[in-house]
Amino acid sequence: MVAFIDVLRHPSKEGFANPELIETVAQNWPRYMDQFKLHGISPNRRHTQEEIHALRSNGCSPSLMINNTAYMGPGMGITSAATPxxxxxxxxxxxxxxxxxxxxxxxxxxxxxxxxxxxxxxxxxxxxxxxxxxxxxxxxxxxxxxxxxxxxxxxxxxxxxxxxxxxxxxxxxxxxxxxxx
Known part of the structure; x- marks a missing residue:
């Protein structure tokens, strides 16, 4: 197995809420993401980057919907200090x-x-x-x-x-x- 990491500049604060980043992780390392599955929860839709950012900015951690499965973020949620x-x-x-x-x-x-x-x-x-x-x-x-x-x-x-x-x-x-x- 070979893994490549793309090193990019840090995005704006909103850029850290880009759902494509975690979707890439789930696509490439599905077994790693298994530990974050939220069993028994049916997500109703995929949140946009703007929605995720707004929720996190207000101390809420939305579940992530990836391939019709709900996940908790690997950072285990956001603290009141807005850090994982x-x-x-x-x-x-x-x-x-x-x-x-x-x-x-x-x-x-x-x-x-x-x-x-x-x-x-x-x-x-x-x-x-x-x-x-x-x-x-x-x-x-x-x-x-x-x-x-x-x-x-x-x-x-x-x-x-x-x-x-x-x-x-x-x-x-x-x-x-x-x-x-």
Missing amino acids: TKVTLTADRVREFARDLAVAVQDPSGAFRTEAITALEGPPEFSLAPTALGLVVYEAKSKHAFRLPESEPYKAPTPMEAFHDLLLPRWACRALVTNSA
Whole structure:
């Protein structure tokens, strides 16, 4: 199987309501769209781009009609901030992972405390940093970096691997490091 992605300029806000975009997804990846089917709902008609935009702008998420089947949008609806619910849930996961990482970094007997870091005068200075090898927890005074694990294809990610993938995926990290060099 081969997939091509057409990279275009972002449209106007109304352009994101173009039903042809999701219809293309449904046509090319029907199994992916199966999870969004609304069983037991008979859509009465296909909404226009203008109608979808107006509804979303007012905090409503219309069902989508594709080939006489009703679907929920893959973004899982629109929040009151006019962003996809899926984006809000993902941001919440990133914050939760970041809190867990901060707790682990602060643990005086944890994995982020080498002898050199423990021997520092004053508190260590930890931060997250992109590197050519991926995202790291970096301690500035000792110049020690702890590489965060990255997920592997076809394996369920651990929480830290998921954090790495969500915050700064491998491809984005490499591009960021390459472009800043």
